[in-house]
Amino acid sequence: MKSNNSIIRLFNVSKRYGAKYALQDVSLEIQKGEFVFLNGPTGAGKSTLLKMLYLAETVSEGQIIVNGMNLARISRSKLALLRRRFGMIFQDFKLISNRTVFDNVALVLEVAGEKPGYIRKKVMHVLRTANMEKKVHSYPPMLSGGEQQRVAVARAMAGNPSIILADEPTGSLDAEAAQATMDFIMKYHEKGVTVIIASHDIQLISRTVKARSILLKDGILQNTATML
Numbered sequence: 001m002k003s004n005n006s007i008i009r010l011f012n013v014s015k016r017y018g019a020k021y022a023l024q025d026v027s028l029e030i031q032k033g034e035f036v037f038l039n040g041p042t043g044a045g046k047s048t049l050l051k052m053l054y055l056a057e058t059v060s061e062g063q064i065i066v067n068g069m070n071l072a073r074i075s076r077s078k079l080a081l082l083r084r085r086f087g088m089i090f091q092d093f094k095l096i097s098n099r100t101v102f103d104n105v106a107l108v109l110e111v112a113g114e115k116p117g118y119i120r121k122k123v124m125h126v127l128r129t130a131n132m133e134k135k136v137h138s139y140p141p142m143l144s145g146g147e148q149q150r151v152a153v154a155r156a157m158a159g160n161p162s163i164i165l166a167d168e169p170t171g172s173l174d175a176e177a178a179q180a181t182m183d184f185i186m187k188y189h190e191k192g193v194t195v196i197i198a199s200h201d202i203q204l205i206s207r208t209v210k211a212r213s214i215l216l217k218d219g220i221l222q223n224t225a226t227m228l
């Protein structure tokens with residue numbers, strides 16, 4: 001296969017739970033630096049697709065290639081490296097309540113074995129970019145939903161991922177907080193990070209220029225039009 005600028009390729013990918021297909025025969029190519037919305041009604045397979053990409057679910061049929069690596073054949077050591085290339089963001093933020101904002105972000109870098117000096121600098125940098133530098137000593141339950149999500153995005157960005165995968169990142173936020181979160185994600189996208197967001201929010205999607213919208217219905221890919 002000729003190499004090109006694609007960072008993610010799916011070849012006839014299906015996912016079955018028992019006899020039921022959550023995704024069926026999905027072929028898709030995502031270029032480096034693209035901004036993609038994964039759109040579609042509830043149960044369409046959006047979360048399933050993201051889970052297969054970040055290796056939380058296995059593929060039933062077909063192949064997924066990320067950064068030239070076949071996810072089905074990847075060695076354990078490469079798997080750990082590949083996981084670090086992904087930054088994950090979820091609807092319910094998944095912050096640790098009894099850790100400060102600073103520690104929530106620092107934890108991923110500590111696990112990755114980074115040095116304390118680097119960690120301090122990096123954590124403060126991503127939190128400043130998120131406009132959260134005044135809340136570094138706060139605990140997540142003391143923050144609004146929008147603030148918590150911006151901390152979660154900062155945490156996802158701290159490891160310098162090349163791909164951001166977000167599952168309904170604005171699903172529990174009001175319109176203003178949702179836009180602030182999107183603006184923050186967009187800052188990183190503009191630096192070249194590939195972004196894939198599963199979302200129901202048609203308004204948010206239509207406001208995001210130059211994003212590609214991918215529509216899933218009943219596990220089947222409907223279109224991959226570029227929005228203008």
Ligand SMILES: Nc1ncnc2c1ncn2[C@@H]1O[C@H](COP(=O)(O)OP(=O)(O)OP(=O)(O)O)[C@@H](O)[C@H]1O
Pocket residue numbers: 017021022040041042043044045046047048049
């Ligand atoms: N662990 C599982 N076991 C069995 N079926 C599952 C499992 N996870 C998902 N499914 C089924 O796969 C289909 C796709 O689910 P998925 O969560 O990907 O949809 P979605 O598009 O993310 O929906 P939503 O917009 O509600 O989040 C659904 O029919 C769902 O019931």
Ligand SMILES: [Mg+2]
Pocket residue numbers: 046047048167198
């Ligand atoms: Mg979902």
